[in-house]
Amino acid sequence: MGFIxxxxxxxxxxxxxxxxxxxxxxxxxxxxxxxxxVQEKFGPVLKGLIQQGGLVQAFESKFSLMKTYCNQSLExxxxxxxxxxxxxxxxxxxxxxAIVDYGIEKAVEQTYYKEYDCEFTNCFKQGELPxxxxxxxxxxxxxxKFYFVLLFFIVLSVLMFxxxxxxxxxxxxxxxxxxxxxxxxxxxxxxxxxxTSAQIKxxxxxxxSSSYSVFIKMLVIGxxxxxxxxxxxxxxxxxxxxxxxxxxxxxxxxxxxxPNKKKx
Numbered sequence: 001m002g003f004i005x006x007x008x009x010x011x012x013x014x015x016x017x018x019x020x021x022x023x024x025x026x027x028x029x030x031x032x033x034x035x036x037x038v039q040e041k042f043g044p045v046l047k048g049l050i051q052q053g054g055l056v057q058a059f060e061s062k063f064s065l066m067k068t069y070c071n072q073s074l075e076x077x078x079x080x081x082x083x084x085x086x087x088x089x090x091x092x093x094x095x096x097x098a099i100v101d102y103g104i105e106k107a108v109e110q111t112y113y114k115e116y117d118c119e120f121t122n123c124f125k126q127g128e129l130p131x132x133x134x135x136x137x138x139x140x141x142x143x144x145k146f147y148f149v150l151l152f153f154i155v156l157s158v159l160m161f162x163x164x165x166x167x168x169x170x171x172x173x174x175x176x177x178x179x180x181x182x183x184x185x186x187x188x189x190x191x192x193x194x195x196t197s198a199q200i201k202x203x204x205x206x207x208x209s210s211s212y213s214v215f216i217k218m219l220v221i222g223x224x225x226x227x228x229x230x231x232x233x234x235x236x237x238x239x240x241x242x243x244x245x246x247x248x249x250x251x252x253x254x255x256x257x258x259p260n261k262k263k264x
Contacts, residue, residue, distance in 0.1 A: 009163045012156055013173065019153040020174075021181045024218055026146035028185055031210035033139035035112055041206040042111075042134055043104050059096045066092045066099075078103075112136055134206055168232040175225025182218035185211050 031037075059078075066076045070089035078085045091102045116123055116132045120141045123132045132138060161170050 005163055005165075009160065012160045012163060016153065016156045016160060016174070017177045017181070019149050019156055020177045021184060023146055023149040023153060024181045024185045024214060026142050026149060028211050028214045029207055030139050030143040030146055031214060032207050033134065033136075033142065034210075035109075035136070037209045038112055038134050038206060039105070039108050041202070041209050042108050045202045045206070046104050046107060056096065056100055059099050063092075063096055063099075166233075168229060170229070171225045171232065172229030175222045175227075175229060178218050178222030178225060182215045182222060185218070186215035 032041075062078065066078075066087070066089075069076050070092055073089065075086050075088050076092060078087055085103055085106065087099055087102060091098050111131055112135050114132075114135060116135065116137050118132075120137070123137075124130050157170070157174060160173070161167060164170060164173075
């Protein structure tokens with residue numbers, strides 16, 4: 001029974017750590033893919049692609065025409081390589097840089113909230129660039145997977161509690177897993193960005209922008225769990241010491257009490 005219990009504890013422990021690590025990465029992805037983070041991180045990447053693609057030059061060549069058109073209209077429809085961009089004349093009056101920034105903001109917004117008529121895994125087959133990855137659809141997918149892993153983690157924690165002999169050790173074990181997983185989330189993202197080019201680094205940065213925030217949260221949770229586990233263990237040792245001295249005192253009292261002898 002002892003061997004079986006130990007083997008089960010190791011197996012559940014491994015699965016528990018994998019669930020915590022998977023949950024940490026899924027939480028990082030879903031948090032990083034909030035619209036505010038995507039707008040902040042994807043905007044500069046898109047601007048670089050626009051500058052390389054000649055769209056800025058196209059804006060500059062049409063700028064005089066745009067200003068003239070705005071004398072009789074409130075907006076200008078800019079057409080470029082199959083794209084139609086409705087630009088307000090208030091933006092056009094601010095210059096080409098304002099037009100580019102406005103176009104980038106709208107492009108990111110349309111990309112993020114676009115309705116993709118495909119399952120998440122099938123969306124990879126519909127284009128060379130999986131642009132849907134920086135969308136609300138992608139964020140919802142990772143968030144749903146996180147909740148599934150969270151449920152799996154709770155079930156494994158209950159099983160671990162039932163299997164291990166020292167119940168107070170569960171908090172220490174889970175807390176240690178949280179600390180290691182938090183360091184993995186932080187360091188892996190940092191390592192990938194160091195080994196890649198600047199452009200790829202910017203793209204990866206979109207998916208790992210919340211890694212430090214997740215690292216801090218998990219680290220704090222891990223430390224709290226470890227401290228609680230140690231405290232409960234110390235409290236348990238204190239209770240056992242107290243029970244030991246209580247039994248000693250009871251035995252001494254029994255020894256001092258002598259039974260009364262009956263007279264014949």
